[in-house]
Amino acid sequence: MGVSGTVKRTLVGRKLRSSQLGETLLPKRLALPIFASDALSSVAYAPDEIFLTLSMAGLSAYAFSWPIGVAVAVVMLTVVASYRQNVHAYPSGGGDYEVATVNLGPTAGLSVGSALLVDYVLTVAVSISSGVQNATAAIPFLEGHEALAASALVLVLMAINLRGTKESGRAFAVPTYLFMVAIIGMGLVGYFRYLTGTLPEVESAKFEMVPEAPYEGAVTTLAMVFLLARAFSSGCAALTGVEAISNGVPAFREPKSRNAATTLLMLGTIAITMLLSVIVLAQLMGLRYVEDPAHQLLLNGEPVGDGYVQDTVLGQLAGALYADLPPLFYFTIACTGLILVLAANTAFNGFPVLGSILARDGFLPRQLDTRGDRLAFSNGIVLLAVAAIVLILAFDAEVTRLIQLYIVGVFVSFTVSQLGMIRHWTRLLSTETDPAERRRMMRSRLVNGFGLAMTGVVLVIVLITKFLAGAWIAIAAMVAIFAVMRGIRRHYDLVNEELAIGDEDVSLPSRVHGIVLVSRLHKPTMRALAYAKVSRPSTLEAVTVQMDPERTRELLAEWDARDIKVPLTVLDSPYRELVRPVVRYVKERRKASPRDVITVYIPEYVVGRWWEQLLHNQTALRLKGRLLFMPGVMVTSVAYQLRSAKDRRPPTAGSAPGDVRRGYVGE
Structure with missing residues (x-):
């Protein structure tokens, strides 16, 4: 506690x-x-x-x-x-x-x-x-x-x-x-x-x-x-x-x-x-x-x-x-x-x-x-x-x-x-x-x-x-x-009326297209890719935003060297923005296939100290804030616990409020 x-x-x-x-x-x-x-x-x-x-x-x-x-x-x-x-x-x-x-x-x-x-x-x-x-x-x-x-x-x-x-x-x-x-x-x-x-x-x-x-x-x-x-x-x-x-x-x-x-x-x-x-x-x-x-x-x-x-x-x-x-x-x-x-x-x-x-x-x-x-x-x-x-x-x-x-x-x-x-x-x-x-x-x-x-x-x-x-x-x-x-x-x-189940709600979407957001190749990215594959979407791709051409070339080279079987799409960002190119890309995919559902997988760190939250996940928060308002788009956060979160794990099964959110997993 x-x-x-x-x-x-x-x-x-x-x-x-x-x-x-x-x-x-x-x-x-x-x-x-x-x-x-x-x-x-x-x-x-x-x-x-x-x-x-x-x-x-x-x-x-x-x-x-x-x-x-x-x-x-x-x-x-x-x-x-x-x-x-x-x-x-x-x-x-x-x-x-x-x-x-x-x-x-x-x-x-x-x-x-x-x-x-x-x-x-x-x-x-x-x-x-x-x-x-x-x-x-x-x-x-x-x-x-x-x-x-x-x-x-x-x-x-x-x-x-x-x-x-x-x-x-x-x-x-x-x-x-x-x-x-x-x-x-x-x-x-x-x-x-x-x-x-x-x-x-x-x-x-x-x-x-x-x-x-x-x-x-x-x-x-x-x-x-x-x-x-x-x-x-x-x-x-x-x-x-x-x-x-x-x-x-x-x-x-x-x-x-x-x-x-x-x-x-x-x-x-x-x-x-x-x-x-x-x-x-x-x-x-x-x-x-x-x-x-x-x-x-x-x-x-x-x-x-x-x-x-x-x-x-x-x-x-x-x-x-x-x-x-x-x-x-x-x-x-x-x-x-x-x-x-x-x-x-x-x-x-x-x-x-x-x-x-x-x-x-x-x-x-x-x-x-x-x-x-x-x-x-x-x-x-x-x-x-x-x-x-x-x-x-x-x-x-x-x-x-x-x-x-x-x-x-x-x-x-x-x-x-x-x-x-x-x-x-x-x-x-x-x-x-x-x-x-x-x-x-x-x-x-x-x-x-x-x-x-x-x-x-x-x-x-x-x-x-x-x-x-x-x-x-x-x-x-x-x-x-x-x-x-x-x-x-x-x-x-109004909300209850809007949430009432209709005939169209029991039908399945035509396809599910998965998008894994990639900033660099590391363990959280690999976990997000693995989770996306297990979820078995109809199609799956990885997306990265090019801020620095040299770093993008290094990412592509490492991607090929590791032989990752997921295509990697590079989005150009001439004004060095991260959120807007991703949102624009997702909108275009939705417009091309309105009956499809798009699932966006976002790798996210779980930290153990409040001040660490200020140093991580800020872009992920902004992205989720924009994507959650888009119809037909599902946002999935793929959590990766950093050491500080694991060190704060209680010795017994956590029972305090907020344990799951903080990454405490009972053993």
Whole structure:
């Protein structure tokens, strides 16, 4: 095994056989942290976005924070109930894409697929960026280097997920459960101190808050409604990740659908409890959280200035509650930072599976449907990591800018999926005769109908309030991915149509004419000649290009001296070109006998070191590149292993990837 193979085994682990796929299935205790970490982590930034938006209208608007939280909770309960229907009806792992494709057609399915792909990339970018920003509260030297730190964390997550789903679940289970303990524990401490009259105020409670310019003075009803709608749409970021379980049903242990539905219920219950506890506690502790703290926060009537650093909502709550217990403060901040980083793991499980299904259907490159050494969809994992890093660097890891692109895709998929499930139940009801089963189906259709109404309203609100703020970028990306996937499918369809066997494909060519390319007479040339003879073409000739008349005369003399029974044709090259004369000659032979097949045998060295490849085979590569595009021409490389290739041969039968290409032949 080479150096690259050793490094790969160290990072990824030993290969798993395809028959070991069952060993990677997840129990509920591991599935919850893997698939629910995204939705749970929203507790760390969804309250921030609600308070940030409401702060535009001043402190009085904070009174709407808990009603907005309740509205978000109602939407989440509705979506969870709807997806519990999905995982039972479509347990194959296609999720919203499969529901839309089966019930609404390929165009709707592809729209959902493109929306989910964009949302998964944004999930990684937002979660990692938010985690780094939260960590900055406890690790000040990260300030100014957030994008670099976030990119490094994406690469770490990618490496962990390449080791397999179960391994990543074990790595992430403890931090996810610790985050639940930290946030629920903080809520219990806060409410206990509130009941006992000892609840402290957060540091920012001492500041006055100035509304932003459009909301100074009297605020019209229409402006306030728009502001509340925008705050609600930002809070709905808490729903991202709920759909991941429907895409990950195949990863659950049996009974898959029941375990997935149970995990969905646990996810909804825990996420809603944590979200509402943080929002209400922040209101009770006098939180002030604004977009421009240097100018919007006043102390004794004066702006606090650029020197003031505004911590996140959780950072301020934990700092006030645990002022006398620094270890608990750092524990809460550390758990928050970890869960935000690990929340991206939900996307690392959802994106590759969805990508593999789309690839299987011909909408994405087929390499995305290939499992890696650890039975994970490695190509999809790498693609997701690269896309997320590009996004993080482009937006400098700023959550406020990234979150404007967020949740559009997921609510597109929510809405279309609910419509698809309504069609699903309607179709089944048309043939079902059992009264009890019909009542169950009608209840399920009612749940999905209510879900369609709720998610549709949220989607409209999100589009109205966030379109100009940046959501148009996400929509443009969805449209672009949709067009690309349609183009890929069109290409695959054309190729399949072109490759379909017809009557003319079973007939044999009239003759096969063999051409052996000769540069000089040596062992590789003799091997190519011998192989060509054994292949028994109808006719056989050798061809050389004359660059130097003296060397050509020497070659002809040696050819005759060795009594080689293959005619040698010399092609003149007045401009000292090698490739063009050969290509022209082959074209002429094809034109003279269009029904014949021409096989060109090219002697080629096999070397053992990468830099040796730069010194050999360059002309052969250029020739193959030209000849492969000519119809009726077959190109055969006749390999000759140089000593460097033989010296690198392993002592036992080679089993590492690429051994055959490098010339390792097991003995």
